[in-house]
Every structure is written in C-alpha cells, then in structure tokens.
Amino acid sequence: MSNNKEQIDKRNISFWNTDSPLTSRRVSIILNSPKDSKKLADAVRALRHNEHSTIKLSKETKDRIHAEAEKLKSA
Amino acid sequence: MSIALSTLVLFFLLIPGILFRRFYYTEEFSREYFKETFFAIFIATILPSLFFQFLWYFSAKFIGFHVDLYTLGDIVSSNPSEGSFQNLENSAVGVLVYNLSMFLVASFSGYLIKRLVRSRRWDRKFKFFRFQNSWHYILKGEFFDFPRTEIILEEDHVEDIEFVFIDAVLELNGNAYLYDGILVDYELSSDGGLETISITNAQRRNLFDDSEISKNGKKKDNSSKYYPITGHILVLKYAELKNLNFTYYTLDFDKNEELIPRLVK
Numbered sequence: 001m002s003n004n005k006e007q008i009d010k011r012n013i014s015f016w017n018t019d020s021p022l023t024s025r026r027v028s029i030i031l032n033s034p035k036d037s038k039k040l041a042d043a044v045r046a047l048r049h050n051e052h053s054t055i056k057l058s059k060e061t062k063d064r065i066h067a068e069a070e071k072l073k074s075a
Numbered sequence: 076m077s078i079a080l081s082t083l084v085l086f087f088l089l090i091p092g093i094l095f096r097r098f099y100y101t102e103e104f105s106r107e108y109f110k111e112t113f114f115a116i117f118i119a120t121i122l123p124s125l126f127f128q129f130l131w132y133f134s135a136k137f138i139g140f141h142v143d144l145y146t147l148g149d150i151v152s153s154n155p156s157e158g159s160f161q162n163l164e165n166s167a168v169g170v171l172v173y174n175l176s177m178f179l180v181a182s183f184s185g186y187l188i189k190r191l192v193r194s195r196r197w198d199r200k201f202k203f204f205r206f207q208n209s210w211h212y213i214l215k216g217e218f219f220d221f222p223r224t225e226i227i228l229e230e231d232h233v234e235d236i237e238f239v240f241i242d243a244v245l246e247l248n249g250n251a252y253l254y255d256g257i258l259v260d261y262e263l264s265s266d267g268g269l270e271t272i273s274i275t276n277a278q279r280r281n282l283f284d285d286s287e288i289s290k291n292g293k294k295k296d297n298s299s300k301y302y303p304i305t306g307h308i309l310v311l312k313y314a315e316l317k318n319l320n321f322t323y324y325t326l327d328f329d330k331n332e333e334l335i336p337r338l339v340k
Contacts, residue, residue, distance in 0.1 A: 009326065010234045011215070018193035019103045020215055022258055024237040026326065031259065031275060041257055041276035044240050044324060044336050049286070049294050054333035055326075 008069040025072070029064050036061045081151040087174075091181035092124030098185030104206045123181065131177045140169070196220060199233075210269050214239065214261055216323045216339070231339040235325045241274050242320035243311055244282060251282035251317065258321075259308055269313040277309040278302060 011020040023031065031037045039055045046053030057065070096119055135142050143166075149159040163170065191197075197204040199212075199220035212218040216236040219228050228235075239258040244251055256274030264270040284300035324336045 009237060011236060012234050013194060013196075015190050015194040018190050020234075022214065022239065022260070024326075027238045031257065037257075038276055040238075040336070041240075041278075043334075044257075044322075045255070045298065047336055049296055049298075052335070054329055054331070054335045056333060 007072045008065065025068055026065055029068060030055070030057065030061060032064075033058060033061045084147070084151050088128060089120055089124045090174075091127035091177050092120035092122065094178055094182040095123040095127070095185040096120055098182045099189045100206075101186065101189060103211055104189075104208050123185075127177050127181050131173065135173060140173075142173070208263065208267060210261065210263060210267075213321065214258065214272075216321075219323075219339075228339055231325060236323045236339050237325045240322040240324060241272065242322075243272070243274075244317040244319075245311065245315055246317060252279045253282050254279045254304075254309065254311060256304075256309060264313075271310050271312055272319075273308045273310050275308050277304040277306075279304060 008026045009024050011022075011024050013020045021028065027040070030040050036055070036057050039057070043053040043055045096116070132142050143162065146159045146162050149155050150163065192204045198206055199217055200222065205212075212221070216233050216239065218224055219226065219233050241254075241256060241258050243254045245254060246252075254274070254277055256277035258272060259275045260273035262270040278301040280297070280300045280302065284297055286294040286297045289295055323339045325339050326334045327337045329335050
C-alpha cells in the first residue's frame, strides 16, 4: 500500500454520485472483516487514551484494499 | 365556472413545478419533499411552474407554434363554448407533445440542478441552497464547510473523513450508559429528524466509570470498565439518547506502513 492519497481513502462526491457514503471505501473493506474492524475500533479507543496503536490488517484485507485501489485507479 | 374543471386545469399547470421539486429532493434528501408546510410546498411549486410555463409558451411562439390562451381561459370559464373543446380535440397531439416535453424537461432539470448544487458544494457554501436535512451535514461532517461554522479543517478536507466514531449516552433503568462505536448507518424519521443510528464494534460502560485524569493531564486507562457488545451492528434509537458525540477520523500510515487513525484537523 502506498502512502499517497488515493480515491480509496476519500469520500468524494461527483456530479453523478452526490451522496457520499459514511465511510471511505478503504474503511468499508476493513469493517467487512470482523477482526480488522475490531482492530480499527480498538485503535481509536487507544488513541483517545493518548496511546499509539496501529492497525495491523490481515493479509486478506490488505489484498482487498490493494485490489480495490487498483480498480479505482484504472477506472 | 366549473370548479372541478378549473381545479384540474390549475393542477395541470402546476405539474412542471411538482415534478421539478420531486426530482430535486431525491436520494439522501427525499424526505424533505414531504417535510415542508403546505404553503412552502405551494410556493416552491408555483415558481418553477411559472418559469416552465412561460419558457414553453414563448419558446413555442419562437419556433412558430401558437398556444391559444383564449381556449384555455374559455374551458375554465362558467360557460365554455363547444368550439374550445373542438379546438382542443383537434390539437390534442400538439397539446400532448407540448406538455409532455415540458414535464420531461422540468423533471430532468430538478434532477440535474440538485446534482449541480451538491457536486459544486453550493449547499455547504450558501445557506440559500442548503437542504433542511441537518443530520446529513452532521453525520457526514459536511458542516465543516459551512461559512458560519466555528470549527474549520485547516489541513484536511471533508472528503478526507474516512469514518465517524460515535459516543452516545443512553439511560437504562435509571442508570446512564455510554455507548461507543463506528457509525455505519442511520435512518431519518418522517419529520426529518433522526430515527436511529447504527454502530459497529460497540461497547458500553456505566457513565459513572469515567476515566480519572492524572496530574499530568492524561486520562487513566478505564478500558476494563467497558463491556463489549458482540454482533454486527447495534441500533440506537435517537429518541432514547440523552446526547451524542461525533468524532471524525481519517487514516494515516506510520513509518512501518501500518495504518493509524488520526482526527481530521
């Protein structure tokens, strides 16, 4: 995964899609995995206690995010 | 004057405005179509109707077609002449094409103008274009772009918000509980208010089990006080909530290329 801001990490609106979703496509993929979804929520809670907590995503979720990013880039 | 007939003709004349409004308030703002008062709906229907009726009348004249207002006036009069109905019958195809084209353009205009307002973000920049669904702007964080808002995003944009974390206080059997989780869905009520919010990875604790603040200003860990709620989503009824806290997050990469949540700023 690159550090660049891609469409997968934004909730863009366009002329034909004016209703932005509640989550970015990337977060939507994370939420689809119960384990990674919990990691995301736990990371937020840790952050609220001033703790540094990264989200170590499962390989499946990383692959899905990567594939989706590629799909969006080529679209 | 035939009241039934004149009412029918008046309704027919208002159809372009009705269609314009119907197609303007679609998708996330569809409830707004039914929300306004009768007077507001009447005014919001008359103005676009007048616009399309005038536009079509003069456009038809410009391309050489004659719109016979006398016939229209005569039909709704107390004593309509047989000739007016005969005239209407003879021009039935023309009248049909004239009105159907007007209805089609009015519908399409409403649909396109709404998309233009949203995609150009005019509803965030100008109050005139703002939709009344205030929950939409709060839940999606779009209120950050309102000119009058006191909180602005200096580094990020509204589009950078990747998810919203919710804290909700709910009273159960005389005890107040704090629920938190990631917002995944919401439902609006028929009056445009919030009906329910759905969160995932929810947990709850008694409101009395607040974090203690240490001398250096840091929150002490109170994670053991939380009770995890298993399940895909937890639906909270807005009517039962005491208050709601919204926190808007994006995700960054740390030096090890791992994701880390960060507040939008």
